[in-house]
Amino acid sequence: MNVRRPGRLLVRMAAELLLRSGSTTRHMAIHREQIPIVMYHRVTDQIRSAMAVPVRRFCEHMAYLHAHFRVVTLPAVVDTLSAGTRPAVNIVAVTFDDGYRDNLTEAAPIMCSLGVSATVFVATAPQECGEPLWWDALDLGGRGGVAVRSQLKRASHADLRAAVRQSLGKLPPGVVANALEQLYLSWADLRALRDLGIDVGAHTVTHPVLSRLAPKEASSEIRRSKAALERETGREVSAFAYPNGKVGDFTERTIRDLTRLGFTSACTGVERLNDHSSNRLALGRVIARDEPVSLFALRLSGIISDLEDMPRATAAARLTWRTLGLLRGTYD
Template sequence: MCGSKATTIQQLRKVGIKAAAGALFYSGALNLLRGSVYRRSENARPLRSSFVILLYHRVNPHNDPFFPAISVKTFEGQIKYIKGHFEILPLTDIIFRVRHGLGLPKNTVAVTFDDGYRDNFIYAHPILKRYNCPATLFTATNYIGTERWMWNDELAFAIRSTTKPSIAIPGVQRAMSLSSVSSKLAALDLILGVVKGLPEIDKGPFLEELKRHIGEARERSNPLMLSWGELKEMVDAGWEVGSHTASHVILSRVSFNQATEEIRLSRSDLERQLGRPVDLFAYPNGKREDYNAAIKEYLREAGYLGAVTTVDRMNREDVDLFEMGRKSPWEECGPKFALRINQSFW
């Protein structure tokens, strides 16, 4: 009963937030409120060097819970909104202005993508072109132009495809049910957390043992990641590209030498294939524990301009340019997205 009551309260709270966001959005009050905040800020701490970096991974119409993505309709709505109410700048322009104390336009936003999924080219790229919106893509180069999938996607595909009723997860005391979509998703979420916490050297054996428990997945169709030709077409159209390591290792879980080699190889591959310098970086997984001071210093000495994390925060004028935060806009509700991004500047 208590659990049911708590769930109901949580659902009502979500409905209330959505309703409040809708009221602010459709009445125009959100725009008035934003203007009031900025007018007050003229006589207080200036916000002109503050900026938000949005983080996307996948955009497609598939609505597959095993491969989370922003829907095409939602993505276009978000881009249309920020194009109409915010100043969208390339990430390198923002870094240059902050580094040299030049200030930024009010409401400055950068759009970024991680990993290099092919749906970025198929669905996101045309929308960004339509709205003349710059964007930055951070790619794990070992997967570009290949049939390979990253381990988390392979795991999701295997669990979605399996007909096994349950799975015994190494290191977990109880077996996990795989009898329904919801139970499969719960098992997947648990396994992802376990694997991300392992040293890189232990991930392969752990995943191989899991595959033996799950059974062979059915054959995959269509490349999941970008081809080099598609990536080059995006870059020629104005996308910035940054490195995201070669194999998407969590840098704090490998030796310093292996970490720097991953960074070096990624940059080298991109510059060779695309014929232009690469000076932006995104930490794989990107939480505070996933990188360290030595990695940051290596990036500085290697000539990178800056690096982004997945830490959910606004970036102020005193931000460490090698530890910039990003916000993941998962809101399917347009008014909730508008409210959240405006709140970032308040």
């Protein structure tokens, strides 16, 4: 959640108090049927971005998951949800979106040292088309400001593609090739992840908002991504993540496409936990940020998941009540 909603300081204080008292852990044990799927993009110290978690922070997150959850694969989460049974222990799955190379060079060694599995969702334009993802293309062309990104995120797919071509067309030879090599997982890198026991999922080709595409174009984006990943990894790809993934960014038609193409799970960018009633093709996730373990744990617990859309005063009062109730052992 946006910690500014009930007040940043209040949330941090509540998170730290609940973690130290053991209340967060007790709450998760009581609500074991609510399963989090964590969403990362990049793990790197090279940039400061909402999409990037520093290496030290990622280590802290993984250590917390290792200590308090059984970290399982995404198919294992789907199987548990489908069975409708309460897990014997708290379980969680870890995912990465887009296909950045630091998922292999920075994140994978940390996960492997703890025996943590993950799914990496790959948008295949860098590997298939030799083209950076649209926001990176804008950065390379000097057009990556927040205002421009925000405008293009709402633009038609045709306008977005035109902006990408314009940005890349101004660059000297070799700049794009160098960026592709440094930023993104190559086919060989994806096979290396596969050999480490990390699953690969599809994330379209060019990372469009699928609901804005014509039906055939949307279906093609999904199908081509899946086919390329299966060809290069030699493994069936049955998991998908919607680009952007917010409400309205995919439709029932998109879900029907996924079913027809053989996908058994799909992750959104909607922040929520999952239970047996969750649509396996519209799973919620907990979006990882550069935040202390106390806040990370609080969001994994679901204690604050419904406060985002409340008025500030109401959310603050509700959080205070929940914190006191958890400390007394009277809030479930």
